[in-house]
Amino acid sequence: MSVDSIKIGLLGLGTVGRGVYRIITGNSENIRRRVGAGIEIKKILVRNPAKERGLEMQQAIFTTTAEEIINDPEIKIIVEVMGGLEPTLDYVAKALKNGKSVVTANKDMIAAQGKMLFELADANQADLLFEASVAGGIPIIRPLKQCLAGNRISQIIGIVNGTTNYMLTKMTREGTDFEAVLREAQALGYAEADPTADVGGLDAARKLAIMASIAFNSRVLPDEVYVEGITKITAADIAYAKELNYIVKLLAIAKDTAAGIEARVHPALLPLDHPLAAVNDVYNAIYLTGDAIGDAMFYGRGAGEMPTASAVTADILNAARNILHQVQGMISCTCFEDKPVRSMRDTACQYYVRLQAVDKPGVLASIAYAFGDKEVSLASVLQKQKDDETAEIVLVTHTVREGNMQDALQIIAQLSAVNSVSNVIRVEEE
Amino acid sequence: MSVDSIKIGLLGLGTVGRGVYRIITGNSENIRRRVGAGIEIKKILVRNPAKERGLEMQQAIFTTTAEEIINDPEIKIIVEVMGGLEPTLDYVAKALKNGKSVVTANKDMIAAQGKMLFELADANQADLLFEASVAGGIPIIRPLKQCLAGNRISQIIGIVNGTTNYMLTKMTREGTDFEAVLREAQALGYAEADPTADVGGLDAARKLAIMASIAFNSRVLPDEVYVEGITKITAADIAYAKELNYIVKLLAIAKDTAAGIEARVHPALLPLDHPLAAVNDVYNAIYLTGDAIGDAMFYGRGAGEMPTASAVTADILNAARNILHQVQGMISCTCFEDKPVRSMRDTACQYYVRLQAVDKPGVLASIAYAFGDKEVSLASVLQKQKDDETAEIVLVTHTVREGNMQDALQIIAQLSAVNSVSNVIRVEEE
Numbered sequence: 001m002s003v004d005s006i007k008i009g010l011l012g013l014g015t016v017g018r019g020v021y022r023i024i025t026g027n028s029e030n031i032r033r034r035v036g037a038g039i040e041i042k043k044i045l046v047r048n049p050a051k052e053r054g055l056e057m058q059q060a061i062f063t064t065t066a067e068e069i070i071n072d073p074e075i076k077i078i079v080e081v082m083g084g085l086e087p088t089l090d091y092v093a094k095a096l097k098n099g100k101s102v103v104t105a106n107k108d109m110i111a112a113q114g115k116m117l118f119e120l121a122d123a124n125q126a127d128l129l130f131e132a133s134v135a136g137g138i139p140i141i142r143p144l145k146q147c148l149a150g151n152r153i154s155q156i157i158g159i160v161n162g163t164t165n166y167m168l169t170k171m172t173r174e175g176t177d178f179e180a181v182l183r184e185a186q187a188l189g190y191a192e193a194d195p196t197a198d199v200g201g202l203d204a205a206r207k208l209a210i211m212a213s214i215a216f217n218s219r220v221l222p223d224e225v226y227v228e229g230i231t232k233i234t235a236a237d238i239a240y241a242k243e244l245n246y247i248v249k250l251l252a253i254a255k256d257t258a259a260g261i262e263a264r265v266h267p268a269l270l271p272l273d274h275p276l277a278a279v280n281d282v283y284n285a286i287y288l289t290g291d292a293i294g295d296a297m298f299y300g301r302g303a304g305e306m307p308t309a310s311a312v313t314a315d316i317l318n319a320a321r322n323i324l325h326q327v328q329g330m331i332s333c334t335c336f337e338d339k340p341v342r343s344m345r346d347t348a349c350q351y352y353v354r355l356q357a358v359d360k361p362g363v364l365a366s367i368a369y370a371f372g373d374k375e376v377s378l379a380s381v382l383q384k385q386k387d388d389e390t391a392e393i394v395l396v397t398h399t400v401r402e403g404n405m406q407d408a409l410q411i412i413a414q415l416s417a418v419n420s421v422s423n424v425i426r427v428e429e430e
Numbered sequence: 431m432s433v434d435s436i437k438i439g440l441l442g443l444g445t446v447g448r449g450v451y452r453i454i455t456g457n458s459e460n461i462r463r464r465v466g467a468g469i470e471i472k473k474i475l476v477r478n479p480a481k482e483r484g485l486e487m488q489q490a491i492f493t494t495t496a497e498e499i500i501n502d503p504e505i506k507i508i509v510e511v512m513g514g515l516e517p518t519l520d521y522v523a524k525a526l527k528n529g530k531s532v533v534t535a536n537k538d539m540i541a542a543q544g545k546m547l548f549e550l551a552d553a554n555q556a557d558l559l560f561e562a563s564v565a566g567g568i569p570i571i572r573p574l575k576q577c578l579a580g581n582r583i584s585q586i587i588g589i590v591n592g593t594t595n596y597m598l599t600k601m602t603r604e605g606t607d608f609e610a611v612l613r614e615a616q617a618l619g620y621a622e623a624d625p626t627a628d629v630g631g632l633d634a635a636r637k638l639a640i641m642a643s644i645a646f647n648s649r650v651l652p653d654e655v656y657v658e659g660i661t662k663i664t665a666a667d668i669a670y671a672k673e674l675n676y677i678v679k680l681l682a683i684a685k686d687t688a689a690g691i692e693a694r695v696h697p698a699l700l701p702l703d704h705p706l707a708a709v710n711d712v713y714n715a716i717y718l719t720g721d722a723i724g725d726a727m728f729y730g731r732g733a734g735e736m737p738t739a740s741a742v743t744a745d746i747l748n749a750a751r752n753i754l755h756q757v758q759g760m761i762s763c764t765c766f767e768d769k770p771v772r773s774m775r776d777t778a779c780q781y782y783v784r785l786q787a788v789d790k791p792g793v794l795a796s797i798a799y800a801f802g803d804k805e806v807s808l809a810s811v812l813q814k815q816k817d818d819e820t821a822e823i824v825l826v827t828h829t830v831r832e833g834n835m836q837d838a839l840q841i842i843a844q845l846s847a848v849n850s851v852s853n854v855i856r857v858e859e860e
Contacts, residue, residue: 023580023722030647033766034579131577137723139569139577147561147569149464150453150743217460275729278708292453292740293567296730299705300723310722313580325757336463 005038006320009069011045011091012082013053016105016132019309020079021055024316035320043069045082070095077319079312080104089113096120096128101319101328105132105312111206111222114213118333125329127322129315134207135160135284137307138300139314144214145331151290153215157428158252160207162282162303163191163198164230168238168248168267169280177235190282200229201265204252211286212254212263218339220254220263226344228266237354237423240382240394241269244352247277251428260340262347268428269352269396345403350379350427352396355412356419359391363417367393370415374408376400390419396427435468436750439499441475441521442512443483446535446562449739450509451485454746465750473499475512500525507749509742510534519543526550526558531749531758535562535742541636541652544643548763557758559745564637565590565714567737568730569744574644575761581720583645587858588682590637592712592733593621593628594660598668598678598697599710607665620712630659631695634682642684642693645718648769650684650693656774658696667784667853670812670824671699674782677707681858690770692777698858699782699826775833780809780857782826785842786849789821793847797823800845804838806830820849826857 008024010017024031024039032038041061049062069075070091078095080102082088089109092102097120104110110117110130121128131141135158144153159165167181167190182199185191197203205225212220230250241248246269255262270277275297279285284302289295301307322328357363364383371378382394397405405424413421438454440447454461454469462468471491479492499505500521508525512518513536522532522539527550534540540547540560551558561571565588574583589595597611597620612629615621627633635655642650660680671678676699685692700707705727709715714732719725731737752758787793798808812824827835835854843851 019722027580027582030582030766031580033647034764138726139573142577143569143573146748147572147744148740149747150457150461150740152457152460217463275708278705290740292449292736292743294731294734294737296568296728298726298728300726304724306722307724310578310580310720313722314577317579318576321760325755325760327755327757327760330751330755330757334464336460 003037003324005040006076006323007040007042007074008077008079008316009043009045009072009075010041011066011069011078011080011088013044013046014081015305016308016312017044017081018053018055019305020081020312023309023313031317035317036324037320039316039320042075043072045069066091070098070100075100076323077101077103077316079316080106081312083108085109085112092117093120096124096126099124099126101127101129101323103129103312103315103319105130105308107133107206107210111209114210114333115219115335122329122332127319127328129319130210131315132308132311134210135286136300136302136304137310138284138286138298138302139311140211140286140298141214143298144211145334148290148293151292153288153290154256155289156211156215156254156286157276158208158211158284158286159249159276159279160252160284160286160302161198161204161250162284163195164250165279165284166190166282167199168230168233168250171233171235172238172247175235175239178231178233199231201227201250204250204265208252208254208263208265212261213335215254215288216256216261216339217334218261218337219335220261220341224263224341226264226266230267232423233267233425234423237425240354241352243382244269244380244396245272246270246427247272248425249276253428256339257342259346260342262342264344264347266426268426270428345401345406347402348399349402350397350399350429351405352394352425352427353409354392354394354422356386356422357391357393358417358419359385359389360417364393366415366417367412370411371397371408374404376405376408433467433754435470436506436753437470437472437504438507438509438746439473439475439502439505440471441496441499441508441510441518443474443476444511445735446738446742447474447511448483448485449735450511450742453739453743461747465747466754467750469746469750472505473502475499496521500528500530505530506753507531507533507746509746510536511742513538515539515542522547523550526554526556529554529556531557531559531753533559533742533745533749535560535738537563537636537640541639544640544763545649545765552759552762555759557749557752559749560640561745562738562741564640565716566730566732566734567740568714568716568728568732569741570641570716570728571644573728574641575764578720578723581722583718583720584686585719586641586645586684586716587706588638588641588714588716589679589706589709590682590714590716590732591628591634591680592714593625594680595709595714596620596712597629598660598663598680601663601665602668602677605665605669608661608663629661631657631680634680634695638682638684638693638695641716642691643765645684646686646691646769647764648691648767649765650691650771654693654771656694656696660697662853663697663855664853667855670784671782673812674699674810674826675702676700676857677702678855679706683858686769687772689776690772692772694774694777696856698856700858775831775836777832778829779832780827780829780859781835782824782855782857784822784824784852786816786852787821787823788847788849789815789819790847794823796845796847797842800841801827801838804834806835806838
């Protein structure tokens, strides 16, 4: 197929959309040489065409009607950068039914509706590309699908939420507490007014669901991911972690085990010499293990206008090249298998426990006994005087089944000598 | 095109070839699902078919005649893992002329003869893929060509030679000198009997030439890369670097500047908080900067049987998919431009200088004057008493043109108060 240019339509012109517009219009010659044809933005869906956007654009490029884009026979690629599920999913589904290739940055939609959308894409010989949905500008979807295709990936550990990584970095460096750092992050625009999806771990869980599905060739849905946020992490926990040679990070962890897939997002103590321990501020990184490659890490900016637009643009170029060569859909869904997702109680981990106990002889013994009774063995214990009557005890366990640990914790919380269990954080030793 | 399996031929069955054989034969079902057809190794070129290889293989698979593979019409993909230029280049050129796609791990060949080979591939609608030629298992060629295609890449800094990184890591951790570490690395098989290509920086230079050519869309040949190895690095330099908050690494650096391309391989002092500073042992990493993505890093094992075979296999799968869809050559050479490579004298850098001087008043002033006369300004100075008559002086300059620095060093070496200039190492502050 020989054409002078491939026409595309944008659904949305928010932060990422503006970045895509800038790259596509600013690098047109470079793009033409790479693709073999130009890329022309024909229409953009916006709510308010009159809004000032800081871009030089003709008014005629705007439409307020999605159908003008998804039903336009000239438009071959739909770039979805409006986010959300409603009405986005409907637009994307219709575009695929019309045989258009879709490039999206929408992690919520891909994580929850990937199966249905891939079936539509396949049925209509269209590409469905979503590199930008995970870790912004960092190439991870294509590396997983193509570059590591000879591997059996056994494990992914990611820092995939910039907001929480920024907050934990600040708490670690300055010794400040969660609430204070959150207010500061909100003032700087690094955290949203409603920070639930970020600090609660849901954003990371969606990204993990997408990565695990590709890496393990078996679909993992967002609600199959165990999720725990960083809201309970205190300056005291971070300080103890440091004393024990760990750093606290919000990790997105997926493992492919003989008993099924493990998928969990939670704060964790990570050894200071782990490659992920040096990933600070708003940076993201994905550390993975494959049977051939060994361990590898992909590091970069996980969000922001231009990094995310970089990933969207790369997908647009690939979709355009496939259209020119008439090979849309050449690489499709890779969920060939149907592996179970393990119950969290059956996973195994090490744990850090901080608790307040009455400071008298025999208390530590009673706590150690309760753990031992549930087959939880202890790797290290720190005990610090808090006041005349209370001691703060910090324990790190050996690897133990989560169910046993939870059972032990229930019993320990009820011991008369234990005033309170202040925090329990998992420890990830690779 | 619908076929049950795509037949491939291997040129060579050394370390990497054995890894490829293991992955292709061990993951056949997984590969079939990804590609849409099986991959079958039909023939393997070896010198001695009778040699024991620790693999279960039929004797009939071996041939000692390359033509049996490159002229076999059934064989669609040639996997070149024999290395070297002679007779490899001839075989690969003939295979491409026969319309066969070629997958190679051969950095020497791609760096020196990429242009000619790409022209052959294009003329015969074949793929030429070489992910394994740079940084072993780490995906970097495809990310540069596809995932970052929306970016203008301005800079690449790589640690791309595992042998020297292992040696420098050991020297840093143990305070040992170059010769001792080299002997140990040779005994462990991490360094070759003739270590020149590794410790002299030539291996890294070839990899840098390949990466720079792709990143900057303009061919950089290996002999256009300035090369300096690590043979002159001493334990003393590493200790001083540490005192100044730096670590010594062998860096492969390429920059795309308005005045032309900079391409250089040399040891450098790198700030301890740089992401590359934590890349230790035999690990490799490529740190790059693009106008949209910002900075990103790709980290992993840069060599070894299985990591390199992982990259070769991914290329085989892509070549096979392209054959099935009849779109060989869809992504070809991307050297669209012809940018000059800057003379090393015109580049600019900071420098660390360690010298031995007579310990008497006015010596430091005379040295500082000589630098100042060539417009070299000093950022920091350390002076240590060595014995009654000698002082060791360690200087770090501000950023200065290399030519000026070399001119100043010539004059300083001749100052009567200077006994010797012990070492000069560049400092890379991003």
